[in-house]
Amino acid sequence: RKEVEQDPGPFNVPEGATVAFNCTYSNSASQSFFWYRQDCRKEPKLLMSVYSSGNEDGRFTAQLNRASQYISLLIRDSKLSDSATYLCAVNPGGSNTGKLIFGQGTTLQVKP
Amino acid sequence: DGGITQSPKYLFRKEGQNVTLSCEQNLNHDAMYWYRQDPGQGLRLIYYSQIVNDFQKGDIAEGYSVSREKKESFPLTVTSAQKNPTAFYLCASTAGSYEQYFGPGTRLTVT
Numbered sequence: 001r002k003e004v005e006q007d008p009g010p011f012n013v014p015e016g017a018t019v020a021f022n023c024t025y026s027n028s029a030s031q032s033f034f035w036y037r038q039d040c041r042k043e044p045k046l047l048m049s050v051y052s053s054g055n056e057d058g059r060f061t062a063q064l065n066r067a068s069q070y071i072s073l074l075i076r077d078s079k080l081s082d083s084a085t086y087l088c089a090v091n092p093g094g095s096n097t098g099k100l101i102f103g104q105g106t107t108l109q110v111k112p
Numbered sequence: 113d114g115g116i117t118q119s120p121k122y123l124f125r126k127e128g129q130n131v132t133l134s135c136e137q138n139l140n141h142d143a144m145y146w147y148r149q150d151p152g153q154g155l156r157l158i159y160y161s162q163i164v165n166d167f168q169k170g171d172i173a174e175g176y177s178v179s180r181e182k183k184e185s186f187p188l189t190v191t192s193a194q195k196n197p198t199a200f201y202l203c204a205s206t207a208g209s210y211e212q213y214f215g216p217g218t219r220l221t222v223t
Contacts, residue, residue, distance in 0.1 A: 041200075099145075
């Protein structure tokens with residue numbers, strides 16, 4: 001089982017739709033969680049950190065479910081410009097190296 | 113302008129040649145990381161460094177080498193021992209909060 005897993009998609013949704021992605025992690029000691037956005041042939045950019053209490057930034061909401069060991073990203077009112085690959089990243093915990101383990105990414109295509 | 117720079121953006125090499133990828137940051141970050149990304153894949157950690165003059169192997173270090181002589185710089189050498197070096201190489205840094213920030217990447221093609 002991979003340490004961090006995502007459904008690669010693609011998720012094809014119409015403009016204005018609400019879409020949600022999940023990311024599961026295997027190490028229960030994991031401490032820090034992030035969502036990154038990566039456009040085609042570009043570097044990943046930090047979208048948001050995921051806190052135990054959840055995190056909301058405009059149309060984007062991230063949540064952590066420690067019991068089931070997954071994080072989620074909800075995008076409301078999808079825009080064409082939201083089309084990208086969304087990577088989750090998890091700090092596995094147990095050390096202070098700052099290492100992150102990345103999922104393979106979920107591709108979102110927002111259609112007009 | 114603070115940030116992470118990587119050069120060159122595209123690099124072409126013949127098989128059997130070593131090649132060095134540059135990564136520089138002026139964010140005063142202590143830790144720096146090198147990742148490799150293959151098409152349709154996530155990022156895999158090659159090497160990382162938490163302080164100057166110290167670095168550790170990541171998950172796929174074979175065929176690669178690094179140095180960390182200055183806080184700002186963390187160059188990666190792809191050696192001829194790397195069996196499949198064609199990939200997108202990404203450098204990242206962090207101030208210690210685990211939030212990593214990436215440079216624009218270098219696309220290496222070896223033929």
